[in-house]
Amino acid sequence: MVKFVKKVIYSLVLIALLASAIYGYLSYKESIKDDYKLGLYTTEKWRWTDSKTTLNQITFDKDLGRSVLRRVYVSSNHIIYIYKNDDFSTTTGVAFPAKCEPGAIIETKQTFSDGKPKQLTCLPNGLLYYFSVNWPDTDRPYLPWSEDFGKYKFTERFNGWPFDILEKEFAILHSGK
The missing domain is CATH 1.20.5 (Single alpha-helices involved in coiled-coils or other helix-helix interfaces)
Structure with missing residues (x-):
């Protein structure tokens, strides 16, 4: 036993x-x-915004003089970026990994409300096509944002994004103005 x-x-x-x-x-x-x-697809030093999840990343962009958030979607092959502007608007951008000639432009069939075509621009690193939009302060991108450029498409619902980080930084940057 x-x-x-x-x-x-x-x-x-x-x-x-x-x-x-x-x-x-x-x-x-x-x-x-x-x-x-x-x-992924960056020379910037990114870090996680929350140690419990690995969804959102943040970096301080020296050229912009402010923080930028991003979320990388490896499986659907795109990256979403977001930051606040001095005029209280918010800029959101999407990047699609693709080898391209820096500065090359793809004019899409999609148009803005004024009729101008939406364009994807190859970034200087030659690895990403980029598209961005500005949202007035009243139209913050808390609602889904979706674009279909044929080969390049995405939908972002902005669930779980730590917008409070950008809002706090924005308040600090503008507290003396």
Whole structure:
């Protein structure tokens, strides 16, 4: 009976060690995937806005003089960006990974309300086509934003975006004005 109990305990310890090793490997694999998202299609230093989720990323853009949020959608192959402007409007942008000639423009069949065609512009790195829109302060992009440019399409619902980070920074930047 003692031999049987020892074998059971030994088996349980072995199973616990194996389970721990598998859990550790899966956690490591997930962290590598998250680090991959942070560095995807950028030379900027991005970080997660919340350590509990790996949805939203933030960086301080020196050229803009403010923070920019982004969310990378690896499976649907696009990246959404958002930041506040000095005139209280909000800019949202979408980037589609594609090798392209820097500065090249794709004029789409889609048009703005004034009839001008919506255009995708190849960024200077030659790796992304980019499109952006400005939302007046009264039309903050809390509603779904969707575009279909044929080969390039997306829908963003802005669920779980930490807009409060941008709002607080905006208030601080404009508190002395």
